[in-house]
Amino acid sequence: MGTLNLPRKVSVLGSTGSIGMSTLDLFDQAGLELEMVGLTAGRNAARLAEQALRWRPQVAVIEDEAALPELRERLAGSGITTAAGAGAVRDVAAADAQWVMSAIVGFAGLAPTLAAAKAGAVIALANKESLVCAGPSLLRIAKLAGGVVIPVDSEHSAIFQVLDPSIAAQVTRLILTSSGGPFRDATRAQMAAATREQALAHPNFSMGAKISIDSATMMNKGLEVIEAAYLFAMPPERIEVLVHPQQIIHSLVEYADGSTLAQLGLPDMRPPIAFAFAWPDRLPWPAPKLDLVTAGPLTFQHPDPEKFPALTIAKQALAAGGRAPAAMNAANERAVAAFLDRRIRFLDIPNVVAETLERMDRVVAPMAFDDDAVESARNTDAEARRVADEVVIGLAA
Ligand code: NAD
Numbered sequence: 001m002g003t004l005n006l007p008r009k010v011s012v013l014g015s016t017g018s019i020g021m022s023t024l025d026l027f028d029q030a031g032l033e034l035e036m037v038g039l040t041a042g043r044n045a046a047r048l049a050e051q052a053l054r055w056r057p058q059v060a061v062i063e064d065e066a067a068l069p070e071l072r073e074r075l076a077g078s079g080i081t082t083a084a085g086a087g088a089v090r091d092v093a094a095a096d097a098q099w100v101m102s103a104i105v106g107f108a109g110l111a112p113t114l115a116a117a118k119a120g121a122v123i124a125l126a127n128k129e130s131l132v133c134a135g136p137s138l139l140r141i142a143k144l145a146g147g148v149v150i151p152v153d154s155e156h157s158a159i160f161q162v163l164d165p166s167i168a169a170q171v172t173r174l175i176l177t178s179s180g181g182p183f184r185d186a187t188r189a190q191m192a193a194a195t196r197e198q199a200l201a202h203p204n205f206s207m208g209a210k211i212s213i214d215s216a217t218m219m220n221k222g223l224e225v226i227e228a229a230y231l232f233a234m235p236p237e238r239i240e241v242l243v244h245p246q247q248i249i250h251s252l253v254e255y256a257d258g259s260t261l262a263q264l265g266l267p268d269m270r271p272p273i274a275f276a277f278a279w280p281d282r283l284p285w286p287a288p289k290l291d292l293v294t295a296g297p298l299t300f301q302h303p304d305p306e307k308f309p310a311l312t313i314a315k316q317a318l319a320a321g322g323r324a325p326a327a328m329n330a331a332n333e334r335a336v337a338a339f340l341d342r343r344i345r346f347l348d349i350p351n352v353v354a355e356t357l358e359r360m361d362r363v364v365a366p367m368a369f370d371d372d373a374v375e376s377a378r379n380t381d382a383e384a385r386r387v388a389d390e391v392v393i394g395l396a397a
């Protein structure tokens with residue numbers, strides 16, 4: 001293994017979440033000796049402290065300031081520095097790690113991801129919302145700083161693994177696969193009555209609540225279409241979505257000569273994390289291996305646009321460009337939160353997003369780029385949240 005050129009100094013942003021924990025588990029399983037620069041969490045001080053005692057980061061940061069006393073107490077005498085607040089999370093992202101896992105959920109991940117990009121780190125990007133809200137700027141800033149963004153989202157990792165950038169012009173289609181979520185075989189009437197618990201029950205694995213609801217509405221795939229368009233500079237009409245319930249083929253790239261290349265694996269986030277960690281090498285670790293004989297038949301179907309309007313909404317937002325994707329993302333975050341709070345019904349989620357975009361369309365303002373991207377995205381995000389909350393109140397009334 002001495003020949004592998006692996007990063008040593010790493011940070012994990014969102015370490016207490018589903019992706020964050022998979023990342024630390026992978027490090028453990030691979031027996032890596034790392035210099036942990038920082039671990040950050042939203043509000044789970046107990047889990048963050050436990051991780052910090054295991055990984056000995058220079059600093060452990062909790063975004064929620066109210067949780068700082070607990071974190072301090074749990075890490076008292078450990079020699080690990082603690083801090084709190086969004087600014088402290090950003091500072092960790094900007095510190096001198098060679099590799100940064102960006103696994104905060106939602107728009108909150110944008111500023112730290114941009115900070116890591118400016119610092120020139122290799123960014124393992126799980127936080128798809130940051131690409132959706134400021135993709136072109138994020139990619140340009142990373143490139144200028146000599147860094148690189150490696151997608152962790154399994155579909156984009158798959159495409160990254162099989163798309164040869166030197167012949168990108170000869171790619172005719174990207175095909176993103178989707179599990180179809182918990183309502184793949186449900187009727188629209190069943191979806192209309194769906195409870196929080198039913199919507200949270202992803203068929204193949206357990207993820208954070210927000211992405212679980214996004215999988216149920218298929219807004220997750222909508223966000224991923226936008227993510228793919230930016231990452232691989234592909235026009236929307238060349239990105240297709242196929243439902244593939246077994247989640248063995250993670251995505252495909254079709255070339256002009258009629259060849260289609262796929263990447264396969266078990267539904268497990270650790271292989272795409274391992275890929276992003278070791279790129280361009282391959283990390284040896286005791287990975288559960290795919291057995292095609294027991295995997296069973298692989299099936300595919302088109303998503304039903306009547307059941308999953310979020311896909312169309314996302315494609316329209318991508319085509320509209322400017323601030324539409326960021327507004328869409330914000331409206332979706334608010335709608336998902338409202339559904340999780342039982343304030344709106346399941347099928348209201350895409351309606352809130354569509355109605356928010358419609359109301360905001362009356363004020364046309366292009367997105368600013370590069371250094372102003374966060375500011376510009378933040379304004380759009382804040383405005384869209386306000387509008388979406390109004391729409392939610394109107395629905396709940
Ligand atoms: P999660 O909810 O399990 O974890 C989110 C992490 O972010 C936690 O550590 C949480 O404490 C932290 N956090 C939340 N709000 C924060 C804030 N305001 N400031 C700072 N930190 C905050 O989510 P997850 O499922 O791990 O997903 C993380 C990201 O990865 C999301 O963008 C998601 O779309 C993406 N993703 C997840 C999966 C998956 O399998 N879970 C797959 C692909 C992509």
Ligand code: MG
Pocket residue numbers: 153154155224
């Ligand atoms: Mg995905």
